Amino acid sequence: MTMISRQDVKRSLLVSLWFVFLSFPIMVIQVNPVERTVVWRWSNMLTVAVASFLLSLLVRVWLFRQEKRLVQVQLSPSPQPSIFHDLLKQQKFRYPLVIAGSVIVLAFPLLFSSYQANIMTTALMYIVLGLGLNIVVGLAGLLDLGYVAFYAVGAYSYALLNLHFDLGFWAALPVGGLLAALFGVLLGFPVLRLRGDYLAIVTLGFGEIIRLILENWSAFSKGPSGISNIPRPGFFGVEMSLDQAMTFMYYLMLGLLAATIFVVNRLQDSRLGRAWVALREDETACQAMGIDKAGTKLIAFALGAFWAGLIGVIFAAKTTFVNPASFTFMESAIILSIVVLGGMGSITGVIFGALILILLPEYLRPLSEYRMLAFGAILVAMMIFKPEGFITGSRRVYRFQAQKNSPILKDDE
């Protein structure tokens, strides 16, 4: 019992006392203002006291162990990267892991119920959204709180084109993506001069403006009652039952995800990708190096928006219904959380982030009314315990191998 000292217990008692005080009006008192009755729920006070005491002790134990580990880490020279990284790095584990992973992913709809396949499709959609936003936030370092606007543009372009011109899913897919990219450039132009949090609030405002227009301009978008009966994607005219359509959707998303990962991966290593990273690290220095700041930023916005647009089209097809309620600020916040939680700038990180944040609320459903409470708490806890995200985007190191008889080296000598 060296882990918990008397001091710890005392401190935890104080914490517990503080929480009892803190939660007193809201947890204990319940008033009925009309019948003018007051209910004092003292049992809640006890619950708060015990729960906060235990939680505080638990955190203390964790901190203690963390400290001990820190000492060990300082003693041993090599830093310890995350366990995933470790596993993925070792060739021995890498291939079996990748193969096992892909088999599960490919067979997923066959193995599990259509509900599982359905939420997994949603998770895949959010992975792509996260990867799209990752271009803007993670690589180019432009904080975008209105990303959902582009998602909405994509969804409504399919819904409206289908409604008025009977355009099919496959035709609408590129159109939605391109329209969203256009909006990305439109947003990009005025905000080129803005930095950091000013940029954040303007993008937030932009997102809200798009939603408000969709909500209020009924003649154009059918307003809050939304557009229903949007067809699901077809596959060379094959008739599909709902279950089959969902399975098809899953594979469609899987394909799109693979394509996205490929493109984003290539982009990261490209001249453009390196320009983005340079922009993120230091705008002024980046400009001094001769990088076209405006152009690079605009391309980041456009590309990020393009993916949101694509997923928007898929969203409309999957839900078969769109209304502005799906495109609130909270949606942008969740997508941003995916990027940050996973680890900024890392593809694997975004995948983990999306899987956690999208599947978690679904798997928390057994908690019924405590679902969102737990979600909020877990979000805070994950950020505190993993402030860098799950997988930190490892910085690529380019090593310049100078030849022995290189003239530069000789000059230096």
Add this chain to the structure above:
Amino acid sequence: MDYFIELFCSGLTRGAIYALIALGYTMVYGIIGLINFAHGEIYMIGAFTAFIVATVLSIYGFPLAAIVVVTGISAAIWSSAYGYTVEKIAYKPLRNAPRLTPLISAIGMSILLQNYVLLAQTSDFLPFPELIPEFAFMEPVAHIIGSSDLVILVTTAISMLLLTLFIKFTRLGKAMRATAQDKTMALLVGINVDRVISATFIVGSLLAAIGGLLIASHIGQINFAIGFIAGIKAFTAAVLGGIGSIPGAVLGSLILGLTESFATGYVSSDYEDVFAFSLLVLILIFKPSGLLGRANIGKV
């Protein structure tokens, strides 16, 4: 002309309300550079505490004056306590984390607090007791400006004045300004930065509690979800004025309130928020650090 004055007054009220919440945002941002998304929930909790205390007191038959005083004080105490605790739990461990980490933690906190109140109290809308009486001397102008508008404007003005005095002349206020300018330097000259940050959260939450109390009695109802929209609007106002600047937050709030009011009055309330956000974009294009914000000039 009457119509214009009416709209102007309602814009001012709105602006004053935003200002009380925006100040919390701007102070926190000024000191630790964090957009505190949970601030709207602190405002909501202030209003809820006020609702509970006021209703309990009125059920036990206390006189109105006593109710107002006790309610005000307890809303302020509990709001500050929540603000302080939120900072300790969700932001303090992240002082040296990447810039976006505390932002996400703030979003999580906001979801957590909303659902906490939803579960511990109710999802329903609750009638907020009338704490602001209808003044007899306001009767002739009641169709233009109500008693509660007057109280809101006066209280906001007094709070601003006190806050300015506090920031300008007290030891803690000076420490806050120093920390906002340069945290490391403040540490070096012997300022307890952690304590200053806690104090900032407490003061910001206190103002939000006043806001919560005033707004709830102005519109007569509360619910667990009121913090979100008010928070977003106040944040917009703070950025409009130049985030980190206290007079900027007030100016930004008033401009935002007036814009919304006139947009509703002369164009359409359908698009009041569109006007508000468009104005924001426009101002930021010409003044990229807000109206009164310090321009951040990067030196190489």
Add this chain to the structure above:
Amino acid sequence: MELTTRTRNLVTLAAVILVLLLPGAAVAGDTIRIGVAGAHSGDLASYGLPTVNAARLVVNEVNARGGINGKKIELLIEDDMCKPELATNTATKLVSQGVDVVIGHICSGATKAALPIYKEAGVILISPSATSPELTQSGQYPNFFRTIASDDRQAKPEVEYVLNVLAAKKVAVIHDKGDYGKGLAEIARKLIQDSGKGEVVLFEGVTPGAVDYSAIVQKIKQSQADAVIFGGYHPEASKIVSMMRKKRMNTAFVSDDGVKDNTFIKVAGKDAERVYVTGPRDNSQNPLAQAANAAHKKSYSADPGAFYESSYSAALALVNGIEKAGSTDMALLSKALQTEKVDTPVGTIHFDENGDAVGVGFAMYQVREGKFVEVK
């Protein structure tokens, strides 16, 4: 002894693990599964949670008297936050858990998104609150029923009352930008314009949750409207009405079912006086309504919230339908719902072939001395 205790412990452990591993995988057929889907968290939770309470009360009662045809009812409660995309998740979850019938969803948008999934699975829905006319009148959703009147059926008496009884010439139509409120307001505007008896001098939406509505109230005043028709829910209605009275305006205020809620009177207090609302025919004398409200107060020590009575009725109608049909099969059950009358808190009802409830009378109410009083 030692060994047997350990074995017993092991068995218990295994049983616990088994139960944990197989959530909801109880053998189908021995219970009837009723899903309850709607907003149970998020900003619209106050419209979804009362339905959960209503369903729980009805189910407890039915189970206590032995279930339906000897089968107990099991509730599957799922949150959709009134978001279409979550509603599809909810629907697939319920369907893959083998749900038989569903009470919900709460919002029309979420309902529209979820319906095709239920339709494919042959699951019948009764919504206590989704009012979009499209849901029943488009004929696309044979599995959809509702115990609330659709927007057009609500807008008509409102408009007629305003034009004929109140003799208003200038009407301001205000809504809350939501799918319920705006839908209703648009129909009301059309009805007024078509009648030729009055004109719509103002048609605007307010932002729900905004901190202050005085600007829109000034605008209503400026428009010199004789009456205001408001489409939306009670929180916004009470804010607007209170603000109007504060500004010393006596313009008649007419609103809908979303406002006919005791919370409205509680919140708006004396400002609620003289406000007109439409709603299901006066059921304060209906013993079932009294019993339903009393049951809620007893179990939850609070007044029931929005759509409580219509969801209570939806649950009763479902139970009755399943009992009479002897099955939850879509064709049999919808036939039973259409033909068998059932006594509910909103009246003795059955459903027409579109799925709208027949027998839910509609009436105009006025708030007088803190009560909704039916006006003729």
